[in-house]
Amino acid sequence: MGKQYETVIGLEVHVELATKTKIFCGCSTAFGGAPNTHTCPVCTGMPGTLPVLNKQVLEYAVSVGLAANCEITRYSKFDRKNYFYPDNPQNYQISQLYLPICQNGYVEIETEDGVKRIGIHEIHMEEDAGKLIHDEWEDCTLVDYNRSGVPLIEIVSEPDMRNAQEVIAYLEKLRLLIQYLGASDCKLQEGSMRADVNLSVREAGTERLGTRTEMKNLNSFRAITRAIEGERERQIELLESGEEVVQETRRWDDTKGCSYAMRSKEDAQDYRYFPDPDLPPVRIEEAWLEKLRAALPEFRTEKIERYRREYDIPDYDIEILTGSKRLADLFEETVSLCREPKKVSNWLMGETMRLLKEKGMEPEELAFSPAHLAALIEMTDKKEINGTVAKEVFEVMFETDTDPRRYVEEKGLKTVNDxxxxxxxxxxxxxxxxxxxxxxxxxxxxxxxxxxxxxxxxxxxxxxxxxxxxxxxxxx
Amino acid sequence: MKIMEMTALELGKAVREKEIAAKEALEAVFRVIEKKEERLNCYVTLDREGAFERARKLQERLSQGMEAGPLAGVPVAVKDNLCTKGMRTTCSSRMLENFVPCYTAEAVRRLEEAGALIVGKTNMDEFAMGSTTETSAFGATRNPWQEEHVPGGSSGGSAAAVAAGARFLGSDTGGSIRQPASFCGVVGMKPTYGTVSRYGLIAYGSSLDQIGPLGRNVADCAALLELISTWDKKDSTSIDRKDTDFTSALTEGIRGMRIGLPKDYFTEGLAPQVKRSVLAAAELLKERGAEIEEFDLRLVEYAIPAYYTIASAEASSNLERFDGVKYGLRAEDANGLHDMYKKTRSRGFGEEVKRRIMLGSFVLSSGYYDAYYLKALKVKALIKRAFDEAFAKYDVILGPVAPTSAPRLGESLCDPLKMYLGDIYTISANLAGLPGISVPCGLDEEGLPIGMQLLGNCFEEKKLIRTAYAYEKARGAFAVCGEVG
Structure with a gap:
């Protein structure tokens, strides 16, 4: 008779912040420039250069903390994490260990058993590293420092999750909060949101936590779900066969559907953390915090309530529309122009969703403007075009944000009312x-x-x- | 007046008013360099061609009636840990032997903006780690007073260059301005931490490093410091001060100035001749109207371990970037990444640098951090508090700069601990962030200079300058070593 096991999961989530410039210098954070073009003496670690904190990074980090019910550390510091690797030009990463900017927060997720609170241990600010590119032909490794110094926050949860569904719900919740704040686009595939999963198992009913492993390289919700299930099984199998789980970092291979050990605790590095003497402590004043608090956007829960009050649309539509900041914004802005909530919602729920699915896109990538959608609705209302033509025009609009009036005019698609x-x-x-x-x-x-x-x-x-x-x- | 006898501001004025050509000022300096450099080894890099080219351009602007700064045409040398765009910057290390920065340190940029002509980069202890300039990878600098002796360090090249009769200024770092100034019979000043931007200064101990002037007299140091002091947005630790008009403090009135003599600085270990000279200086200041009183500073014996713990810890991290990947030395015969790191750093760094990297890595390592690094930070805070108490009673603290005059070449390196102990009077100012100035106050029986040190509270450089200037006037002209060019 097999024992019952409980899975215990905590997450470390890295989020790339949507600032225009890097965390400690004025270089662009734009993705995809030619190698080493978004660099300067500071983010390439030239001797004698010094970091200067980008205030926007602090604002974003604190805003995320406020949205996640954290205590904001009034006297916060940056620390150096020392380790040698060529993607890190100074051979230390500027991060926060001793006094992270946000602590002791939580977010609420919906589970089968109702609302559950997931604790947030801390949120800290840090810099991203560059990228190594191995040239097989020349057999050498090249380094691109464009990403070096791109601002990150790391959100460390408490070990409060028990299965993959909760993990996904938690990540969805974080993603939505952060997108609502405009602090990041949180794309897992592109790496602007990255999650490391800390997982252990224990016999159901026991208090003591089992030995945990840390899983890296999880690039999609699907990979996260599979990795959690795989790791749970692997650990249970070890325990069942009388072996021990080794505390180690593992790398998930999504094509093979399995993980392998990267490094164990024994050869874990000593990072020799210490306060960075180049950056004075950050002192946060109440007035500044109050300003940020006042500027927090309406989050999903409040939005759902307001939609119910203000718009006569089905609850299902409300769920979907508020599930993406971009969709909700499009909805509200279009409604404010044409005052037809039901029709706007129909366009977003119907054609928009269909095309997103067809093209494998995220709502965040939607490019058409509210004014154009409003115009399209008005033209249909006035019977200037019929439904079939409207769908054709919308598809063009979806692709290139074309002005529907001009398009109908040029293509001669107007309804003949003669x-x-x-x-x-x-x-x-x-x-x-x-x-x-x-x-x-x-x-x-x-x-x-x-x-x-x-x-x-x-x-x-x-x-x-x-x-x-x-x-x-x-x-x- | 001869060019070499002028102060920096006098020379700058003469060049602006076209009484002296910028080229003539340079020629005077290079005459001295040519005569002495081969023996003394003050410079790592001399840029004769570049300097004359800059002088020519300056003269052209002047002849077109354009404005020029207060240091127009004044030849200046900078320590080789200050980055100079297009001019190699080595930190006297093999690691950076061929490193040419693409940016200029803010302090140097300010000097250039004021019209100064950079003639070269002065020798130093490797990465500023040392008290004798003997740890330089490019050979020791000799003391111009007695060539068998060291010039002090780490800014030995700058101090020796100033002392060797070359009447120009050195801009400099850290705790190691005052001691070489003392050994070489010149004036050296370290301002309050944060007064001069550290941007472009290759870091040793970031929380202790500070750039300051070395010169033949107090007036030159005040003028130079006034020009390089600035809030700089590129350095988050720099301070926006409104009171950097240091030359306004060049007045002699010190009547009623309260000067404290820490008893703990005059105990055993201090050479009798040094003690006599410093006490004589105190007597002279008393004659000029200052009130002199002895007091217990406390905690002096903890300064050295705290300083070497903090400085080494920061250095171990600051020097990690020298890995052969991006610039500087790279071991080409390495097999793989880790081998390259090892070979590059083993060959690139000298003994003393390696010693401090190891010491610093140890005190930061897990399990020892609290016992060493954190404790050192606490000592630092206590030392600051002891000084706060002292400055509640005194305007200025007077003491020796170093326990002895300049040691002989080769004496110090065989006993690093003894060398560290020699820093006992200077490092407290770095730990507490205080300003300090070293002024020559005598010669010992071997004819080697002795310096006295004045320490002030944070932001009170003007009291130091006033006292030092008054002392200098009371003392009269200090002996000059060698002939003046």
């Missing part, structure tokens, strides 16, 4: 399809649909189907 012209076409359709006319007169409603279709075809889709319908009935 009844005289329509009359002529209808007469021709009736004359050409005597059998269908006959069927309709004999009570076959389907036949009318065929005739409408023929008319629309003859009009190249630019007629108002309702009008065609009405006139046909009258004429028959």
């Amino acid at each position: 009844t005289a012209a329509l009359q002529k076409i209808l007469e021709k359709v009736i004359a050409d399809n005597p059998q269908s006319v006959e069927d309709y007169r004999n009570g076959k409603q389907k036949a009318l649909g065929f005739l409408v279709g023929q008319t629309m075809k003859a009009m190249q889709g630019k007629a108002d189907p309702a009008l065609v319908n009405q006139m046909l009935r009258e004429m028959l």
